[in-house]
Amino acid sequence: FVEQLADISGLPIGIKSAVGETEFWDDLINQVQNTDRCVDFITIDGSEGGTGAAPLAFSDHVALPFKQAFASVFKKFELAGIAHNIVFTGSGKLGFPETSLLALALGCDMISIAREPMLAIGCVQAQRCHSGHCPTGIATQNKRLMWGLDPTLKSNRLANYLIALRKEIIQLTHACGYEHPAQITPKQFSIVDDNYASHSVADIFGYREGWGSPTKEHIDEVVGIIRAATEMRITM
Numbered sequence: 001f002v003e004q005l006a007d008i009s010g011l012p013i014g015i016k017s018a019v020g021e022t023e024f025w026d027d028l029i030n031q032v033q034n035t036d037r038c039v040d041f042i043t044i045d046g047s048e049g050g051t052g053a054a055p056l057a058f059s060d061h062v063a064l065p066f067k068q069a070f071a072s073v074f075k076k077f078e079l080a081g082i083a084h085n086i087v088f089t090g091s092g093k094l095g096f097p098e099t100s101l102l103a104l105a106l107g108c109d110m111i112s113i114a115r116e117p118m119l120a121i122g123c124v125q126a127q128r129c130h131s132g133h134c135p136t137g138i139a140t141q142n143k144r145l146m147w148g149l150d151p152t153l154k155s156n157r158l159a160n161y162l163i164a165l166r167k168e169i170i171q172l173t174h175a176c177g178y179e180h181p182a183q184i185t186p187k188q189f190s191i192v193d194d195n196y197a198s199h200s201v202a203d204i205f206g207y208r209e210g211w212g213s214p215t216k217e218h219i220d221e222v223v224g225i226i227r228a229a230t231e232m233r234i235t236m
Contacts, residue, residue, distance in 0.1 A: 014041030018063035044070045046092025066092040071205035074107040097168035107212035120161040121154035
């Protein structure tokens with residue numbers, strides 16, 4: 001089906017999924033290894049992801065949290081040697097710099113965020129997204145309620161959030177001694193347990209050396225671009 005969509009549209013086609021049972025991913029990897037068919041991208045959605053329309057039992061107890069979900073799937077593709085053939089996206093409360101950077105270190109090529117941008121444009125989490133009666137005018141087709149959303153004002157607030165997020169991700173990267181987030185590895189992250197013991201994220205999720213990182217050639221290319229841009233700004 002994915003290949004049919006790709007052939008018809010000429011566009012990259014992928015899937016987005018929460019993670020529970022892992023047999024699906026084993027079947028997908030088997031398809032990729034034994035046929036010429038493959039998804040272009042995979043988005044792993046952690047259970048932290050929210051929607052104003054989800055039943056409480058589903059939003060609280062269905063699917064694995066992002067870190068566990070993404071690591072369990074990504075490791076399978078690394079073991080199969082095909083992780084670099086697919087673009088991986090992470091989602092699920094990744095809208096803060098530290099969670100964004102951790103997602104990138106675990107192997108995400110990009111992240112998708114919704115909650116924080118929604119809050120930036122005025123969402124009050126009324127949980128009426130599915131009803132068409134969003135009181136702030138964001139998730140509605142009601143013309144009267146739509147007046148509550150001023151695109152000029154809210155677009156500036158959204159832009160400010162994205163600029164600040166990127167700036168702080170870069171600042172954290174520099175604090176780790178690197179020039180670009182792509183250079184960050186799971187070894188730079190530790191998680192403290194209930195007994196105040198610190199454990200490397202690489203050890204917790206069983207990551208091997210090099211897992212979650214771009215190839216050396218790609219990293220060198222990115223760093224070269226950054227340094228060239230920095231030199232250009234200095235000369236200007």
